[in-house]
Amino acid sequence: MVNQAETGAAQAPRVPPVPGRAGLLRRAGAAFTGGLDRNFWLMWTGWTISSAGNGLTDTALPLLAADLTTNPSAVSLVSFADRLPWLVLALTGGALSDRWDRRKSLWISDAVRFVMLVGLFTAVLLDWDSIALLMVVAFAVTAIETLYDSSRASILPMLVTQDRERLELANRRLMSANTAALKFAGPAAGGLLYAAARALPSLVDAVSFGLSAITSFLMRGDFTGDAAGSARKQRPPMRREIAEGVRWLARHRVLRVFTLVAGLKNMCTAGQLALLVLYTRQIMHIGDVGYGLLLSSVAVGSVLAGFTCRLFTERLGPARSSLGGSVFGAAGFAILGFTHNTALVALGLAVTGYTSMTWNVTTVSLRQAMVPRHLAGRTSGVNRLVTFGLMPIGVLISGQIATHFGLNLVYSGEGVFGVSVAVIGLLSLSNSAVEEALREAQALQETQPA
Numbered sequence: 001m002v003n004q005a006e007t008g009a010a011q012a013p014r015v016p017p018v019p020g021r022a023g024l025l026r027r028a029g030a031a032f033t034g035g036l037d038r039n040f041w042l043m044w045t046g047w048t049i050s051s052a053g054n055g056l057t058d059t060a061l062p063l064l065a066a067d068l069t070t071n072p073s074a075v076s077l078v079s080f081a082d083r084l085p086w087l088v089l090a091l092t093g094g095a096l097s098d099r100w101d102r103r104k105s106l107w108i109s110d111a112v113r114f115v116m117l118v119g120l121f122t123a124v125l126l127d128w129d130s131i132a133l134l135m136v137v138a139f140a141v142t143a144i145e146t147l148y149d150s151s152r153a154s155i156l157p158m159l160v161t162q163d164r165e166r167l168e169l170a171n172r173r174l175m176s177a178n179t180a181a182l183k184f185a186g187p188a189a190g191g192l193l194y195a196a197a198r199a200l201p202s203l204v205d206a207v208s209f210g211l212s213a214i215t216s217f218l219m220r221g222d223f224t225g226d227a228a229g230s231a232r233k234q235r236p237p238m239r240r241e242i243a244e245g246v247r248w249l250a251r252h253r254v255l256r257v258f259t260l261v262a263g264l265k266n267m268c269t270a271g272q273l274a275l276l277v278l279y280t281r282q283i284m285h286i287g288d289v290g291y292g293l294l295l296s297s298v299a300v301g302s303v304l305a306g307f308t309c310r311l312f313t314e315r316l317g318p319a320r321s322s323l324g325g326s327v328f329g330a331a332g333f334a335i336l337g338f339t340h341n342t343a344l345v346a347l348g349l350a351v352t353g354y355t356s357m358t359w360n361v362t363t364v365s366l367r368q369a370m371v372p373r374h375l376a377g378r379t380s381g382v383n384r385l386v387t388f389g390l391m392p393i394g395v396l397i398s399g400q401i402a403t404h405f406g407l408n409l410v411y412s413g414e415g416v417f418g419v420s421v422a423v424i425g426l427l428s429l430s431n432s433a434v435e436e437a438l439r440e441a442q443a444l445q446e447t448q449p450a
Contacts (some may be wrong), residue, residue, distance in 0.1 A: 053208025055186010094381015161446025176306025192290025245378025271398025
């Protein structure tokens, strides 16, 4: 062995190598991906792209309707048609997602919606649009979404396992990107594109569905909901399978409370959002671009929640963070009934966005962790029946309130109702009850064959 003195020169102390730019990028990429695989990121990419396109159309449809009529009831009919499929088709969409390969359901759903949006673009371009046409397109696109949404929610545990922490990580990635695209980039661009040409938002949305279909098509694997059941020559009638999902969720106390609270709150929120275009025009007196930007304030709060809601949930627990946050979310909408100040309205909408994201990440991850895989689509359909199915009812009620009593009451009265619902839910469900339900679900999974 040669010592330092025998070399004739002192060796410089060893310094840990400084990671280069490529190393830093790899570390940052690994931190963001969290070990989630190729299939997940293909789904993430497709849903993010189509969400941005949806944001354009969600902004453009109320503007198209408002250009055709100033009657609040007539304008609300478009949003009613957009929400109605969740009331009449959510259970069917959930049952089909349990029967079919969920990957195929995703890309076929997007391909069909691509064709529908091309049709809407053509109609608007040729000045064939009407309230009736907007209602038909809105209903048809959402009817396909009932299958897509249940398939997307049900395929996630198959991609990342039913571990709650992994599901929360995946849902934060998905929902943060979805919200940024659907409620920030989409509405902001939607107002600008609509001001440039009324048909442009529909065309861009069509392209987004086409790209999303390609990403789902590129996923690899068998994602059939019940591989054993699908192999049987004779399956039970669909109505019996649907009833099984309804009974399972109805008997699960934790998920039952979450579902009912979400449904009643969404009933109010849907009507409030449907009439926001008239609120901004008639009361705040801001234009189409301002309407899109104001909608984007919801996304600001949601994206912020995507980065911080984990700490929020860990500190308060799943029940208090979701239900307690919903109290403030409903209050955020109530602000619009008492002030028309642009900054305060934007703040109220941002608070609503923050609490909605916290609610979605927490409750969706809990449901995915608690529900057996073969029931995932059907329970998702039952959840959507309540949480989304009450939306068209809320839209009709809000339209009548605005017509007979004014827009302010839509926000103040329904905001107070939403606060009351969230408080009742908070008093009905504890963190310990949620944790106990998680332990029971984990124990059941361990007894099931792989």
